[in-house]
Amino acid sequence: MPIQGTRRDILRLMGVGGVVFASGLAGGAVKKKKSSVDSDFFFLQLSDTHWGYTGPANPEAENTLKKVVATVNGVAARPDFIVFTGDLTHTTDDGAVRRKRMAEFKTIVGTLNNKDLRLMPGEHDASLDVGAAYQENFGPTHYTFDHKGVHFIALDNVSDPGAIVGTAQIDWLAADLKKVRKDAPIVVLTHRPLFDLYPQWDWATKDGTKVIDVLLPHKNVTVFYGHIHQEHHHETEHIKHHAAKSLVFPLPAPGSVPKRVPVPWDPKEPFKGLGYRQIDEAQDGGEPRLTEFPVVAPPA
Numbered sequence: 431m432p433i434q435g436t437r438r439d440i441l442r443l444m445g446v447g448g449v450v451f452a453s454g455l456a457g458g459a460v461k462k463k464k465s466s467v468d469s470d471f472f473f474l475q476l477s478d479t480h481w482g483y484t485g486p487a488n489p490e491a492e493n494t495l496k497k498v499v500a501t502v503n504g505v506a507a508r509p510d511f512i513v514f515t516g517d518l519t520h521t522t523d524d525g526a527v528r529r530k531r532m533a534e535f536k537t538i539v540g541t542l543n544n545k546d547l548r549l550m551p552g553e554h555d556a557s558l559d560v561g562a563a564y565q566e567n568f569g570p571t572h573y574t575f576d577h578k579g580v581h582f583i584a585l586d587n588v589s590d591p592g593a594i595v596g597t598a599q600i601d602w603l604a605a606d607l608k609k610v611r612k613d614a615p616i617v618v619l620t621h622r623p624l625f626d627l628y629p630q631w632d633w634a635t636k637d638g639t640k641v642i643d644v645l646l647p648h649k650n651v652t653v654f655y656g657h658i659h660q661e662h663h664h665e666t667e668h669i670k671h672h673a674a675k676s677l678v679f680p681l682p683a684p685g686s687v688p689k690r691v692p693v694p695w696d697p698k699e700p701f702k703g704l705g706y707r708q709i710d711e712a713q714d715g716g717e718p719r720l721t722e723f724p725v726v727a728p729p730a
Contacts, residue, residue, distance in 0.1 A: 471510045471578050474502065475619075477656030478676035480554065481538070482531040483520040487679035487692035490700065494677055495538055503543045510577060512544055515656040515674060516552030516588060516621030518568075525559060532567040548575070552621045552657065553588040553632075561589035572599055574606055581610050585620040587635045593622065594637045604644050618645065618653040623673065625666055628684035633658055642666050658684070659692075660703065675704050 476498065483491045502512075519531040532555070539547060551564045551571050561571050571586035583603065587595045595603075610616065618624075624638035635641065645651050651669045659676035660683065679692040680703025693703055 473511050473513060474509045475513045475515055475654055475674050476677060477515040477674040478517040478552065478659055478678060479514065479535070480517055480520040480676070480678040481535040482522065482527075483678055485692075487695055489695060491678050495535075498677060499538060499542055503541070509544060511546035511548055512542065513548045513619055513654070514539070514550070515619055515654060516550050517554045517656065517676075518549065518552065519555055521554040521558065523558065525563060528555075528559070528563045529567070532563060536567060548582070548584065548619070550584045550619060550621060551586065551588050553593075556586075556589040557591045560591070561586070564589075572602070580615045580617055582617045582619060585618060585624075585641065587620055587622045587624070587638070587641075593632060593635060595635060595641055596637070600637070600640055600644060603641065607644060607648065610648065612647060613649050615650045616645070616648055616652070618651065620653065620655045622657045623655055623662075623664070623671060624653060625664055625671060627658065627662070627664070631684065631690040633684060642669065645669060677704065680704065 479495050479498075480491070481495055485491075488494065502509075518535050519528065522528050522531070549568045551561055551568075555561075556564045556571065564571060571584075571589050573584050575582050583606065585595060585603070586599060587593065590596055607616075620635075622635045622638075623633055624635050624641050626638070627633040646667060646669065649668065653669060653671040654674065655671065656674050656676070658673050659679065659681035660673060661675055662671075662673035664671040679695070681690060682693060696702055
């Protein structure tokens with residue numbers, strides 16, 4: 431995997447919570463040719479920053495996002511782009527405060543050295559005003575882009591307060607996929623899980639099955655999402671779903687406690703439940719390999 435920088439640079443990123451590495455996705459389940467090595471790449475996924483949150487679940491919330499930006503900027507290894515999979519800001523009923531938080535978030539992430547940011551809303555950003563403030567600040571809530579042979583699709587399953595993608599967006603998705611080869615590598619970015627992980631806690635998309643039905647004819651689909659503030663892996667036939675950890679606080683395993691509440695802050699282990707994942711494509715052309723790391727202090 432041709433990444434600029436040294437292993438020391440990569441290890442320094444262990445100081446960042448909720449960061450996901452993806453590399454070599456252009457290979458997917460299709461056997462790669464030697465000449466395709468130059469198409470290998472990696473990107474970072476950050477999720478659930480909840481800028482504006484204050485509370486006992488993370489008394490250092492005001493500094494967490496800034497710490498992440500500083501850490502990512504401090505290494506020589508440069509991702510091709512950076513993805514934020516929703517809940518950029520913490521919910522508020524006050525529209526003016528919502529816009530203020532979004533402006534502050536934009537200012538903070540604007541200091542990233544890598545300016546190629548791919549954003550999408552979470553329900554905290556968009557469900558109370560059907561995505562109005564989000565679109566004012568960040569643009570479309572769903573879109574596609576292509577990068578080095580991989581087709582990326584950002585889906586919005588949060589702007590509708592009913593926790594749905596909606597018929598219009600599903601039709602848009604179907605039309606887009608008609609232009610994509612059935613064996614092409616596809617990465618879907620979304621906030622809520624597209625399957626019924628735990629609907630009692632809003633860990634589902636009510637019309638997610640319809641989305642999956644549109645994706646299933648394609649042989650090489652991977653979904654990266656956030657929302658549940660923890661690592662989780664799931665398969666819908668050949669489609670693999672991977673949840674990212676949060677950058678503000680972890681949540682309990684689905685159904686493990688009576689009520690969905692943040693895991694209590696532990697000053698002895700302040701980053702417990704936060705971490706990052708490295709995704710490497712197998713050199714024999716098989717499925718990407720996922721490696722999880724805990725959050726530790728960056729080396730001096």
